[in-house]
Amino acid sequence: MYAWLWRRLPGGPVTRLLCCAVLxxxxxxxxxxxxxxxxxxxxxxxxxxxxxxxES
Incomplete structure (x- = not known):
């Protein structure tokens, strides 16, 4: 699942990392x-x- 999300995010590794943090x-x-x-x-x-x- 994480690999799927990583592949779908735009940009390079830094942009993807920021997008993951925002999500x-x-x-x-x-x-x-x-x-x-x-x-x-x-x-x-x-x-x-x-x-x-x-007690009863």
Whole structure:
């Protein structure tokens, strides 16, 4: 997959490296600001119990 992406990017090695850095930053920002907040509502991380519980 990385070889496919490297071959498709324009320019020489330095330009390709910069394009890869920009793409990586864009994907990370998309995950951080859109996907992770959406997925957080679906995950049970807030269902913790602190303190004593009632036993039946």
């Amino acid at each position: 990586l930053t864009a994907v990370a920002a998309l995950l951080w600001h859109v996907i992770f907040p959406w997925a957080e509502t679906l995950l049970p991380f807030d269902d913790s119990v602190v303190g004593p519980t009632r």
